[in-house]
Amino acid sequence: MVAQEVTYLDNAATSWPKPPVVAEAMSRFLAQDAANPGRAGHRMAVAAERMLDTVRKELTEFIGGNDLHRMIWTMNCTDALNIAFKGLLRPGDHVITTTLEHNSVSRPLQAMSDSGFITLTRVDFSPSTGLINPDDIRQAIGPKTRLIAITHASNVVGTIQPARDVGKIAREHGVKFLLDGAQTIGVAPINVQHDYIDLLAFPGHKSLLGPTGTGGLYVNATVKIDELTAFREGGTGGDSASPQQPRLFPYFLEGGTPNTVGIAGLGAAGEYVRQHVPAKTLAHEQALVQRLLDALAEIEAVEVYGPSTAANRVGTISFNVDGYSPQELGGILDEAFSIAVRPGLHCSPYAHKSLGSFPDGTVRVSPGAFNTEADIDKLLEALREVTA
Amino acid sequence: MALSDIAEQLEKSDPSLARYNRQMLWEPIGIAGQKKLKASRVLMVGCGALGTVLANTLARAGVGHLTIIDRDFIEINNLQRQVLFDQQDIADQLPKAVAAKKKIAQINSDVQVEAVVADVNHTNILNYAGGCDLLLDGTDNFETRFLINDVSIKLNIPWVYGACISAMGLAMVIRPGITPCLRCVFETVPPPGMNPTCDTAGVLGPTVNIVASWQAMEALKLLTGNINAVSRYLFSFDCWDNRYQQLNVAKARDIADCPACKHHNYEYLSGKFASSTTTLCGRNAVQISQPAGSKINFEQIAVGLKAVGSPSFNKFMLKCTINEGQGERQRQHELTLFADGRAIIKGTNDASVARAIYSKYVGA
Numbered sequence: 001m002v003a004q005e006v007t008y009l010d011n012a013a014t015s016w017p018k019p020p021v022v023a024e025a026m027s028r029f030l031a032q033d034a035a036n037p038g039r040a041g042h043r044m045a046v047a048a049e050r051m052l053d054t055v056r057k058e059l060t061e062f063i064g065g066n067d068l069h070r071m072i073w074t075m076n077c078t079d080a081l082n083i084a085f086k087g088l089l090r091p092g093d094h095v096i097t098t099t100l101e102h103n104s105v106s107r108p109l110q111a112m113s114d115s116g117f118i119t120l121t122r123v124d125f126s127p128s129t130g131l132i133n134p135d136d137i138r139q140a141i142g143p144k145t146r147l148i149a150i151t152h153a154s155n156v157v158g159t160i161q162p163a164r165d166v167g168k169i170a171r172e173h174g175v176k177f178l179l180d181g182a183q184t185i186g187v188a189p190i191n192v193q194h195d196y197i198d199l200l201a202f203p204g205h206k207s208l209l210g211p212t213g214t215g216g217l218y219v220n221a222t223v224k225i226d227e228l229t230a231f232r233e234g235g236t237g238g239d240s241a242s243p244q245q246p247r248l249f250p251y252f253l254e255g256g257t258p259n260t261v262g263i264a265g266l267g268a269a270g271e272y273v274r275q276h277v278p279a280k281t282l283a284h285e286q287a288l289v290q291r292l293l294d295a296l297a298e299i300e301a302v303e304v305y306g307p308s309t310a311a312n313r314v315g316t317i318s319f320n321v322d323g324y325s326p327q328e329l330g331g332i333l334d335e336a337f338s339i340a341v342r343p344g345l346h347c348s349p350y351a352h353k354s355l356g357s358f359p360d361g362t363v364r365v366s367p368g369a370f371n372t373e374a375d376i377d378k379l380l381e382a383l384r385e386v387t388a
Numbered sequence: 389m390a391l392s393d394i395a396e397q398l399e400k401s402d403p404s405l406a407r408y409n410r411q412m413l414w415e416p417i418g419i420a421g422q423k424k425l426k427a428s429r430v431l432m433v434g435c436g437a438l439g440t441v442l443a444n445t446l447a448r449a450g451v452g453h454l455t456i457i458d459r460d461f462i463e464i465n466n467l468q469r470q471v472l473f474d475q476q477d478i479a480d481q482l483p484k485a486v487a488a489k490k491k492i493a494q495i496n497s498d499v500q501v502e503a504v505v506a507d508v509n510h511t512n513i514l515n516y517a518g519g520c521d522l523l524l525d526g527t528d529n530f531e532t533r534f535l536i537n538d539v540s541i542k543l544n545i546p547w548v549y550g551a552c553i554s555a556m557g558l559a560m561v562i563r564p565g566i567t568p569c570l571r572c573v574f575e576t577v578p579p580p581g582m583n584p585t586c587d588t589a590g591v592l593g594p595t596v597n598i599v600a601s602w603q604a605m606e607a608l609k610l611l612t613g614n615i616n617a618v619s620r621y622l623f624s625f626d627c628w629d630n631r632y633q634q635l636n637v638a639k640a641r642d643i644a645d646c647p648a649c650k651h652h653n654y655e656y657l658s659g660k661f662a663s664s665t666t667t668l669c670g671r672n673a674v675q676i677s678q679p680a681g682s683k684i685n686f687e688q689i690a691v692g693l694k695a696v697g698s699p700s701f702n703k704f705m706l707k708c709t710i711n712e713g714q715g716e717r718q719r720q721h722e723l724t725l726f727a728d729g730r731a732i733i734k735g736t737n738d739a740s741v742a743r744a745i746y747s748k749y750v751g752a
Contacts (some may be wrong), residue, residue: 153686327732328732330725331675335726336726336727
């Protein structure tokens with residue numbers, strides 16, 4: 001296995017490795033209970049349904065929700081975002097988003113804007129702090145504004161955004177607030193009540209340490225089911241006589257057999273994450289990032305983007321090295337040093353435009369829960385050798 | 389049989405074959421062989437130097453159906469050896485496969501030509517090879533040859549290998565289950581950059597014509613059912629130093645524990661050994677990755693690349709800017725090569741363009 005020798009620093013894309021309990025839970029579920037949930041009523045089906053709901057409940061509590069039925073299983077965060085945008089928005093709506101967004105937010109909204117379905121405002125962030133100013137969002141609100149959709153943390157520079165402040169502004173103006181928790185769920189605190197979040201989209205495969213193919217959309221009680229349309233219709237296991245999708249959470253938004261094996265893994269991953277205390281994991285990642293930032297400041301050929309401190313950020317930083325394109329440096333780190341990083345635009349072209357790193361992008365380094373100081377030092381040693 | 393006899397017989401059966409009377413005069417082909425040619429389908433993989441000679445020869449000989457696959461457009465430096473193309477094709481910015489079809493229609497409109505502008509690889513080759521009587525190698529890289537080899541064995545279709553550089557050539561007929569296959573003889577793809585390519589070491593027109601004419605002759609034997617006349621040797625020559633050899637490779641089939649023809653383990657057709665391309669996040673660049681374990685020598689490759697650019701390298705990577713095409717189609721590509729054979733080709737988002745550059749300037 002090549003992967004065993006790799007120093008993996010691409011956790012912002014997908015966390016790796018996973019706690020062994022994840023594979024164990026998936027394997028056990030496959031071997032014992034992997035029937036179609038609900039539908040049939042036999043004991044295996046009931047066990048599968050119960051597992052789905054147990055994990056629903058645990059994750060709902062984890063994000064401060066109060067109704068497990070409003071936790072919708074999705075295939076990833078992109079899926080959750082599409083379900084939210086296409087389910088909530090109506091012709092003529094105005095949407096406010098930011099230039100920090102990943103394409104999973106930017107592209108669906110851009111497509112809706114291009115087709116004349118919605119109007120769209122992108123609020124810029126400060127390249128030096130990596131932060132959105134909530135006042136800029138407040139000022140962008142107009143009479144037709146229906147939704148404010150922002151990322152909780154930049155996937156390029158890692159800065160954690162003032163979600164609560166933005167949520168409060170949204171609530172005060174009667175505007176819905178969607179938070180993209182891709183980079184934060186599992187490390188930074190998210191509370192849908194406290195942060196005024198109406199819709200929370202998140203992946204299972206990043207800091208929640210779950211398998212790929214899992215994710216969720218939490219629809220807070222502030223969004224009535226009648227305000228939504230189903231992004232996809234299909235079998236729900238119950239209410240089969242109805243020609244329409246049953247207007248009942250989670251089934252309204254969950255047509256088709258869910259990824260039960262993946263959710264079994266996500267359940268085990270979530271338990272692991274909670275036991276190891278997200279705040280401690282975040283502090284660990286921040287310490288690694290600070291170690292990296294301090295050392296990079298000493299290497300003349302390196303230019304770091306965003307703030308120079310690890311405070312108020314997830315374990316993600318971006319930089320470039322003189323004389324090498326990000327792709328070249330990424331290639332060298334992989335080929336000559338077996339270090340996995342992510343060069344390029346990180347699916348966030350607007351962020352790179354604001355940072356001045358468009359179109360080539362940057363090299364992104366994102367340590368995760370299982371990285372160590374030795375991993376950071378190995379990267380630094382490699383960078384010193386390349387820039388020597 | 390005399391010309392008059394041929395004319396008389398064709399009058400009753402197929403007058404359209406009359407144009408081939410010089411070929412039918414050759415007894416082993418005759419009218420029966422000519423009819424077999426008309427009924428046959430041939431897949432030509434690649435339509436560059438070897439491919440144009442092959443297509444030209446087989447179309448004139450009356451092969452009924454040719455499928456010609458090539459991913460490239462014609463460039464002025466191709467005309468020195470690629471016999472089906474001319475300056476007007478370049479002005480018209482035609483892909484090679486399309487220009488070949490157009491030219492063959494002028495030469496012999498009885499030949500059905502299917503022109504496919506595509507990168508042939510493990511995901512699509514079976515779509516083109518099924519139902520063919522023969523596969524012909526007009527490629528410039530070993531990876532595609534091993535892919536053709538897998539298809540040949542899997543579908544039990546013979547193929548004719550051909551390769552050339554400078555004044556040297558190699559060619560061989562592979563008949564599944566009868567002769568050794570290409571992997572019995574060459575086991576694996578040579579590491580990237582180990583061998584010079586026509587674009588770094590040059591190639592002479594006559595070399596191409598000798599190899600492709602040899603391939604075409606074997607193709608005629610195979611397609612007309614003259615199996616006993618088919619070469620069982622690896623033909624090898626250097627026509628600058630005047631050395632011509634026929635290597636007896638028959639034993640290779642017994643010696644080699646060949647994954648392809650002995651174990652029917654099609655490692656290239658399955659994609660397991662295929663190089664992969666990724667369009668990189670960022671600007672206009674494609675990354676080509678080689679199967680694990682490749683190692684290349686920057687110094688050696690830099691020597692070759694001096695023919696087309698100014699390569700520079702350090703211990704981590706080699707860079708070279710390569711200009712291709714003319715006029716409106718002129719493009720600049722930046723090749724960055726890493727020690728494990730992977731490459732980043734800037735200036736394109738098209739995987740087939742990147743693969744073509746890799747084959748031409750690095751070689752695999």
